[in-house]
Amino acid sequence: MAGPGSRSSVTASGRAPATAVVACRAAAGPAELAAHFRIRRQVFVAEQGLFRTAGGGDDRDGRDDDPATVHVIGLADDVICGTVRLYPLAGAAGRWKGDRLAVLPGHRQQGIGAPLVRFAVTTAAQRGGAEMEAFIQPANVTFFEWLGWRRAGGLVAYAGIPHQRMVIGLSGVRAAAAGPGGRAW
Ligand SMILES: CC(C)(COP(=O)(O)OP(=O)(O)OC[C@H]1O[C@@H](n2cnc3c(N)ncnc32)[C@H](O)[C@@H]1OP(=O)(O)O)[C@@H](O)C(=O)NCCC(=O)NCCS
Numbered sequence: 238m239a240g241p242g243s244r245s246s247v248t249a250s251g252r253a254p255a256t257a258v259v260a261c262r263a264a265a266g267p268a269e270l271a272a273h274f275r276i277r278r279q280v281f282v283a284e285q286g287l288f289r290t291a292g293g294g295d296d297r298d299g300r301d302d303d304p305a306t307v308h309v310i311g312l313a314d315d316v317i318c319g320t321v322r323l324y325p326l327a328g329a330a331g332r333w334k335g336d337r338l339a340v341l342p343g344h345r346q347q348g349i350g351a352p353l354v355r356f357a358v359t360t361a362a363q364r365g366g367a368e369m370e371a372f373i374q375p376a377n378v379t380f381f382e383w384l385g386w387r388r389a390g391g392l393v394a395y396a397g398i399p400h401q402r403m404v405i406g407l408s409g410v411r412a413a414a415a416g417p418g419g420r421a422w
Pocket residue numbers: 238239240241242243244245246280337338339340341344345346347348349350351352372373374376377378379380
């Protein structure tokens with residue numbers, strides 16, 4: 238499927254064809270969890286400069302200590318190079334939230350971010366979620382729309398910069414995942 242820019246990943250950008258085998262899964266064990274945190278810190282704190290004041294230079298928060306939170310890693314040819322995190326929201330039955338989507342700079346535009354988002358959506362659906370929300374940096378709104386998300390409301394401040402609240406319904410995702418052959422994200 239063409240990406241949100243409707244361009245070829247090879248001819249338009251001139252970059253090498255993406256040949257890596259991409260996989261997404263929940264982090265298993267301390268080493269994978271440490272890699273998950275390391276990537277988040279590298280992207281959000283070191284690269285983007287977020288959480289330096291409010292988070293004291295660390296993007297980790299209480300959600301990371303909650304056993305209901307799923308810490309996901311994305312791998313390219315067995316190298317961990319991406320993250321996303323998801324968790325159910327208390328007091329809102331069936332509502333899940335996703336955040337901390339990050340791919341290391343050297344691995345971007347190789348088809349890792351999109352599978353991470355799809356993996357998070359499918360995981361939330363399979364765990365009984367009805368709707369998922371995320372606060373998205375404006376530069377990534379088109380990317381999320383391409384992945385089936387829609388804008389909900391206006392921009393809000395998060396981590397010191399504007400974010401767009403976006404949502405996606407999960408009932409169709411759950412049905413597709415349960416159907417014949419499941420759904421290959
Ligand atoms: C946003 C991010 C996760 C995307 O990851 P990625 O691995 O580069 O994404 P993919 O390669 O799976 O992209 C799939 C398609 O979407 C396109 N795309 C990726 N990011 C996009 C964006 N921000 N806007 C529009 N299109 C985008 C890709 O070009 C690709 O299209 P193609 O198939 O035509 O080449 C990554 O750029 C990143 O980590 N950014 C820094 C952290 C960040 O902003 N996190 C999100 C916070 S809301």
